[in-house]
Amino acid sequence: MPKQNSPMIGLEIHGYIDTKEKLFCNCKNFHDMKVIKPNTNICPICTGQPGSKPMLPNSSAINKILEIGMMLNCKPNLIENNKPLIFQRKHYSWPDMPHGYQKTISGAYSIPVAEKGKFLGIRITEVHLEEDPAAWNPETGQVDYNRAGAPLVEIVTEPDFKSSEEVENWLRQLVLTLSYVRVLNKDAGIKADVNVNIHGISVRAEIKNVNSITEIVKAIDSEIKRHETEKPQRKETRRWNSETGKTELMRSKEEQEDYRFIPDPDFPAIKITKQRVQEIKERIPESPMEKLDKLIKKYKINKKEAEILTRNLEIVELFEKVAEKITQDIALPWITVEWLGVLNHNKLTTDQVDMNPEHFIELLDLLQKNKITPLKAKDILRKFIPKSFSPKQEAEESQMITDESEIEKIVDEVINHNKKSVDDYRQGEQKAINFLIGQVMQKTNKRADFQTIKRLLEGKLS
Numbered sequence: 370m371p372k373q374n375s376p377m378i379g380l381e382i383h384g385y386i387d388t389k390e391k392l393f394c395n396c397k398n399f400h401d402m403k404v405i406k407p408n409t410n411i412c413p414i415c416t417g418q419p420g421s422k423p424m425l426p427n428s429s430a431i432n433k434i435l436e437i438g439m440m441l442n443c444k445p446n447l448i449e450n451n452k453p454l455i456f457q458r459k460h461y462s463w464p465d466m467p468h469g470y471q472k473t474i475s476g477a478y479s480i481p482v483a484e485k486g487k488f489l490g491i492r493i494t495e496v497h498l499e500e501d502p503a504a505w506n507p508e509t510g511q512v513d514y515n516r517a518g519a520p521l522v523e524i525v526t527e528p529d530f531k532s533s534e535e536v537e538n539w540l541r542q543l544v545l546t547l548s549y550v551r552v553l554n555k556d557a558g559i560k561a562d563v564n565v566n567i568h569g570i571s572v573r574a575e576i577k578n579v580n581s582i583t584e585i586v587k588a589i590d591s592e593i594k595r596h597e598t599e600k601p602q603r604k605e606t607r608r609w610n611s612e613t614g615k616t617e618l619m620r621s622k623e624e625q626e627d628y629r630f631i632p633d634p635d636f637p638a639i640k641i642t643k644q645r646v647q648e649i650k651e652r653i654p655e656s657p658m659e660k661l662d663k664l665i666k667k668y669k670i671n672k673k674e675a676e677i678l679t680r681n682l683e684i685v686e687l688f689e690k691v692a693e694k695i696t697q698d699i700a701l702p703w704i705t706v707e708w709l710g711v712l713n714h715n716k717l718t719t720d721q722v723d724m725n726p727e728h729f730i731e732l733l734d735l736l737q738k739n740k741i742t743p744l745k746a747k748d749i750l751r752k753f754i755p756k757s758f759s760p761k762q763e764a765e766e767s768q769m770i771t772d773e774s775e776i777e778k779i780v781d782e783v784i785n786h787n788k789k790s791v792d793d794y795r796q797g798e799q800k801a802i803n804f805l806i807g808q809v810m811q812k813t814n815k816r817a818d819f820q821t822i823k824r825l826l827e828g829k830l831s
Contacts, residue, residue: 372568373568373569374567374568374569374570375531375567375568376530376531376532376565376566376567376568376593376596377528377530377531377564377565377566377568377573378528378529378530378531378533378535378563378564378565378589379525379526379527379528379529379530379563379564380524380525380526380530380536380540380561380562380563380564380585381523381524381525381526381561381562381563381564382522382523382524382525382526382543382559382560382561383521383522383559383560383561383562384521384522384524384547384554384557385501385519385520385521385553385554385557386398386430386433386434386498386519386520386521386522386552386553386554387433387551387552387553387554387555388427388429388430388433388520389429390427391415391427391500391517391518391519391520392426392427392430392498392500392518392519393414393415393424393425393426393427393500393518394412394414394415394423394424394518395412395424396410396411396412396414396415396518397410398519398520399554405515407511407513407515408513408514408515409515410515410516411514411515411517414518415514415517415518416467416514416517417467417468422635423472423635423636425636425637426456426498426636426639427520430498430520431498431641432645432649433522433550433552434482434483434496434497434498434522435482435483435641435645435646435649436550436552436649436653437483437496437524437547437550437552438482438483438484438486438496439483439646439649439650439653440488440546440547440549440550440653440656441483441486441487441488441493441496441524442486442487442488442493443483443484443485443486443493443495443496444483444484444485444486445482445483445641445646446480446481446482446483446484446641447641447642447643447646448640448641448642449642449643452480453480453638453640454474454482454638454639454640454641455474455479455480455632455633455636455638455639456472456473456632456633456635456639457472457473457474457475457476457479457630457631457632457633458470458471458472458629458630458631458632459471459472459473459475459476459499459628459630460628460629460630461628463502463505464503464505464510464512465502465503465504465505465512465517466502466503467503467514467517471499471500471502472500472633472636473497473498473499473500474497474499474639475495475497475499475523476628476630477628477630478630479497479630481495481496481497482495482496482497482498482641483496484496488542488543488546489539489542490529491526491527491529491530491539492526492529493524493525493526493527494525494526494527495525496523496524496525497522497523497525498520498521498522498523499520499521499523500517500518500519500520500521501516501517501518501519501520501521502517503515503516503517504516522552528564528566528573532589533585533586533589533590533593534586536585536586536589537582537585537586540559540561540582540585541582542657544559544582545657545679545680546656546657546658548681548682549655549656549657549682550653550654551682558580559581559582560578560579560580560581561578561579561585562575562576562577562578562579563575563576563585563588563589563592565589565592565593565596566596567593567596567597567600570596570597570600571596571599571600571601571602572601572603572604573604574592574596574601574604574605574606574607574616575604575605575606575607576588576592576607576609576616577606577607577609577619578608578609579609584609584611587609587611587614588609588616591609591614591615591616592607592616595615595616605618605619605620606619606620607619654682657679657680660678660679660685661675661676661679664678664679664688668692668697669697670697670701674701674705677705677709678704678705681718681719683719683720683724684704684705684708684709684719687704687719687724687726687729688700688701688704690726690730691704691726691729691730691733694730694734695730695733695734695737696737699733699736699737703729703733703746703750704729707747707750708729708750711750711751711753711754715754717754717755721755722753722754722755722756722757723755723756724753725757728753728757728758728759728760729753729757731759731760731761732746732749732760733746735760735761735764739769739818740764740768740769741760741764741768741769741816742769742815742816742817742818742819743819744815744819745764745769745814745815745816748815749763749764768816769816769817769818770813770816770817770818773821773825776809776813776817776818776821776822776825777825779809779812779813779817780809780822780825780826780829781829782812783805783808783812784805784826784829784830786808787804787805787808790804790805791805791830794830802823802826802827802830805826806819806822806823806826809822809826810822
């Protein structure tokens with residue numbers, strides 16, 4: 370039971386499911402519909418033209434909903450348990466829904482795709498699938514149907530949150546966890562309907578369609594303050610105004626009967642079998658929390674570095690594969706510092722680069738065996754964009770120079786041709802030696818051993 374006078378916060382989280390096509394037609398499914406001309410990614414089905422009939426639901430969207438449910442420890446509803454999934458018509462009269470209803474696996478008497486889960490201590494009521502409405506601009510009256518019919522997941526929690534800080538941390542972990550199964554459009558972000566009340570003090574208010582985690586936090590804090598001062602006693606549906614930093618009344622809160630849910634006669638029941646669920650379960654990766662625990666226990670990595678690795682599935686899997694053949698004290702900095710640095714410099718994410726872990730292992734093996742210098746290894750690493758390759762041939766052409774007499778000749782040449790830097794160093798400018806080292810490296814195509822260069826220069830200049 371919640372404590373008297375404590376906030377009760379529940380979420381209805383919406384995310385765009387990453388599929389090639391919309392939910393009931395062959396139109397392309399992508400989030401940023403503003404990049405194309407309004408009303409060009411449409412067909413008679415997603416615009417609700419008279420006589421048009423929807424196609425069967427996108428099976429990829431259903432599979433990804435099941436993956437989401439299982440990642441959140443929910444129980445899928447199976448046909449073996451006599452629980453078929455039925456699309457229902459959720460009626461409401463807004464210009465963004467051309468049919469006059471939304472097709473959804475939710476509502477009165479419905480069986481959700483998955484239910485009764487728990488994620489990081491928060492109870493999950495249900496996970497279900499529905500279609501996205503069109504984009505309606507109430508100021509101009511214009512409606513853009515490009516996104517109409519895109520598949521959405523809705524994750525409904527119990528009112529178990531007690532603060533906006535708790536919500537923020539939980540949502541960031543949720544987004545990270547779902548990124549591991551690659552089910553959501555990562556560029557679309559999430560939005561949420563936020564339910565807030567204070568136990569024993571006020572009645573629940575629902576804040577609709579709050580975009581981004583940052584705005585969700587602000588809306589919760591603002592609404593808690595309103596409930597503390599106004600103590601509202603009537604259910605309301607409100608909107609978040611980010612400019613004023615306050616919620617605004619939209620209408621009194623609808624109940625399920627207001628939507629007049631009825632089974633949609635255009636669709637047969639969806640029968641989820643044990644076999645289908647088992648096949649999906651076998652391909653689901655470990656969660657970020659499981660990965661974090663493994664990195665700390667198996668590889669003895671400190672928590673901070675382990676968290677850097679687990680922020681991205683491709684990065685942590687790359688580390689695990691590389692660490693099978695390369696010692697972790699070498700593999701870890703080359704992945705978390707050098708490789709992530711290359712990606713950031715090129716403004717790329719890991720899924721935009723074709724990286725073969727064997728090529729990374731070859732590179733670090735050459736470095737360990739002193740076949741190439743660290744600078745040359747970094748050079749080759751930068752060339753792994755956009756696709757990695759075997760570094761062996763380039764390493765053969767860039768064999769590390771270990772002969773001290775050969776390096777000494779080049780050091781003498783650099784000293785003779787850079788009198789100003791030599792004088793600066795002898796007068797106490799310690800940074801001048803870095804320039805001289807760089808000159809030697811340049812003349813040897815980064816093949817000379819750094820420590821040998823530095824030792825020879827310091828000896829000759831002192």
